[in-house]
Amino acid sequence: MRFDIDSYREIADSLVRNRSRSLLTGFGVFWGIFMLLFLIGGGQGLKQLVTKNFEGFATNTTIMFSSTTTKPWQGFRKGRRWNLTYTDIDRMKQMVPELETVTPVISQWGQSAVNGTNSVNANVKCVEADYARIEEPRIRYGRYLNESDIIQERKVCVIGRRVYEGIFPEGGDPCGTFIRVGSVYYQVIGVDYNSGNISINGRADEAVSIPLSVGQKLYHRGNNIDLLCVTGHSGVVMSSLDNRMRQILARQHSFDPSDKQAVFMLNTEQMFSLMDNLFNGLNFLVWLVGLGTILAGIIGVSNIMMVTVRERTTEIGIRRAIGATPRDILSQIILESIALTLVAGSFGIVFAVQMLRLTQTIVNNIPNMSAEFQISFWTAVAAAALLTVLGVVAGLAPASRAMAIKPVDAMRDE
Amino acid sequence: MLIELKDVNKTYNNGQPLHVLKGINLSIDKGEFVSIMGASGSGKSTLLNILGILDNYDTGEYYIDGRLIKGLTEKQAAEYRNRLIGFIFQSFNLIGFKTAVENVELPLFYQGVSRHKRHELAMQYLDRLGLADWAGHYPNEMSGGQKQRVAIARALITGPKILLADEPTGALDSKTSEEVMQLLSRLNREEGVTIIVVTHESGVANCTDKIVHIKDGIIGRIEDNREHNASAFGTATIMK
Numbered sequence: 121m122r123f124d125i126d127s128y129r130e131i132a133d134s135l136v137r138n139r140s141r142s143l144l145t146g147f148g149v150f151w152g153i154f155m156l157l158f159l160i161g162g163g164q165g166l167k168q169l170v171t172k173n174f175e176g177f178a179t180n181t182t183i184m185f186s187s188t189t190t191k192p193w194q195g196f197r198k199g200r201r202w203n204l205t206y207t208d209i210d211r212m213k214q215m216v217p218e219l220e221t222v223t224p225v226i227s228q229w230g231q232s233a234v235n236g237t238n239s240v241n242a243n244v245k246c247v248e249a250d251y252a253r254i255e256e257p258r259i260r261y262g263r264y265l266n267e268s269d270i271i272q273e274r275k276v277c278v279i280g281r282r283v284y285e286g287i288f289p290e291g292g293d294p295c296g297t298f299i300r301v302g303s304v305y306y307q308v309i310g311v312d313y314n315s316g317n318i319s320i321n322g323r324a325d326e327a328v329s330i331p332l333s334v335g336q337k338l339y340h341r342g343n344n345i346d347l348l349c350v351t352g353h354s355g356v357v358m359s360s361l362d363n364r365m366r367q368i369l370a371r372q373h374s375f376d377p378s379d380k381q382a383v384f385m386l387n388t389e390q391m392f393s394l395m396d397n398l399f400n401g402l403n404f405l406v407w408l409v410g411l412g413t414i415l416a417g418i419i420g421v422s423n424i425m426m427v428t429v430r431e432r433t434t435e436i437g438i439r440r441a442i443g444a445t446p447r448d449i450l451s452q453i454i455l456e457s458i459a460l461t462l463v464a465g466s467f468g469i470v471f472a473v474q475m476l477r478l479t480q481t482i483v484n485n486i487p488n489m490s491a492e493f494q495i496s497f498w499t500a501v502a503a504a505a506l507l508t509v510l511g512v513v514a515g516l517a518p519a520s521r522a523m524a525i526k527p528v529d530a531m532r533d534e
Numbered sequence: 535m536l537i538e539l540k541d542v543n544k545t546y547n548n549g550q551p552l553h554v555l556k557g558i559n560l561s562i563d564k565g566e567f568v569s570i571m572g573a574s575g576s577g578k579s580t581l582l583n584i585l586g587i588l589d590n591y592d593t594g595e596y597y598i599d600g601r602l603i604k605g606l607t608e609k610q611a612a613e614y615r616n617r618l619i620g621f622i623f624q625s626f627n628l629i630g631f632k633t634a635v636e637n638v639e640l641p642l643f644y645q646g647v648s649r650h651k652r653h654e655l656a657m658q659y660l661d662r663l664g665l666a667d668w669a670g671h672y673p674n675e676m677s678g679g680q681k682q683r684v685a686i687a688r689a690l691i692t693g694p695k696i697l698l699a700d701e702p703t704g705a706l707d708s709k710t711s712e713e714v715m716q717l718l719s720r721l722n723r724e725e726g727v728t729i730i731v732v733t734h735e736s737g738v739a740n741c742t743d744k745i746v747h748i749k750d751g752i753i754g755r756i757e758d759n760r761e762h763n764a765s766a767f768g769t770a771t772i773m774k
Contacts, residue, residue, distance in 0.1 A: 124648075126649060133631060137631060435630075438627045438628075438629060439629075439640070440612065440615075441586070441615060441621050441627075442621065442640060442641045442644065442688065443613065443616025443641050443644040443645070443692075444612060445609045445612040445613070445644075446608045446609070447609070526589075527588045528583055528588050528589055
């Protein structure tokens, strides 16, 4: 192969000579690489947006709550209501050693939190200190509830973001302030900025969390609890514990251990794996569509190079007659093909990066949304490398046809 | 002998085998100005292709300057064509999107000569053929005679041992034809270039020093024409 400025000028010349044809062919490649990169970036951003919803939420959690029985058992008719009780907590802790945390929740819906003249709707969540292991609070001010709050039945609360913004419009550290929820005053001890969108009895940012011991008395719940949240030690597959936990509850509360609907078990692990599958599927589609589009573009390039070679039979014949080796011809055609793909593809990369930047700006301007849509530098480099390879591939068939041209063909064509 | 052909045979096998060259024996010495004449279908183009290493032959031997030209790889053939032979075609075969000087440079490009040097050399050759002012023009801006002169410059630039001209006047009017033939004979006379012209025009053949008549794949008569009176249509003219 011989390289000098003229080789490159010649390639540029021959691409420019058929300007509209080069443009149209290049557009296929341009669009292909744009689609691939834009979809990759978009998929990545979307995944981040969705996983943000699960942020601060333990991935190996099971949440249980009681429902009506659907099977008769030991003389009880079906359709009976039962309740989880506070003693179930110790029972679970003792009988299922795989569990790390077992913690109850009582909820009181549709309350309003009031501070001075500001008032906002809120849900009261009565929890214990280790509830923080289920739904990890992101404390902006103050602290979360602790054991002493529970034991001493302190009238204190941790408020969610939206509650905080609603009743403290001027901002600042609200800790120490007394707010009224329902008919009782609580001292604010913390602000939780967790904005995950998983709601266990209401969204975290609309919640006012108070000690369980206070809620039990205040709302006359006695020994009953609404939810039982458990997490396993790391490595424990939570769904494998479902049956055992149901049996423990069944024995205590006298329902059929095989009655799956008597106790509702929500397994986050299943939700996460569902999510994972969804995104794997999405990824597969992204690659399928992206690579498919590029491939279509490359076939276009290959086709047009084929036409070029045909048109230039005489020229190639002349070159061969005056001393071009088959390799000279091969490199000329392949370089042309690479040049076309690479130039068009580079525009595609740049356009994709710009579009992703725009998308990111738009999305991140929406409140509560932030995600990284931009592809990494190395992805772009890989895309450029891919283009080069595809350029070679596209040039192979036309180049081999060009190599087959005999110098005699130049003279025959008159 | 610069060129020696010994019992060269060539058969085309496209469906019906066609025996085109039936044992060609021919010797051409350095500095000769030879024409190969024959009607169409006589095998003269095939002979030219073999002489120009554009095509293979089946049996026999072909020597250029003592070198046997047989069973070459494409790469070797390209190299020999580049260094030993200059081609002049009937339809000029200039590359349309390249200027005159770029066309002349091209054989040197494939030799790997540096950009600067080949440009200089190409300008020299164009100047010698009186085309220095046309160096930057494209073929379609030039007349037939000018184009053929560019082609001759391109053929000469590598300093080949043989100049092969295939109907060099076929696409030219009689006046330009005469000019081109005069140019060729001047090159032969003054610079000692060996020239082989393939033609079916007796007027063109008459300009050369030796006329090889080929008929049905066999060399018939070899005419000594140093007197340039072979033409049936009078001397020193090219009849169209």
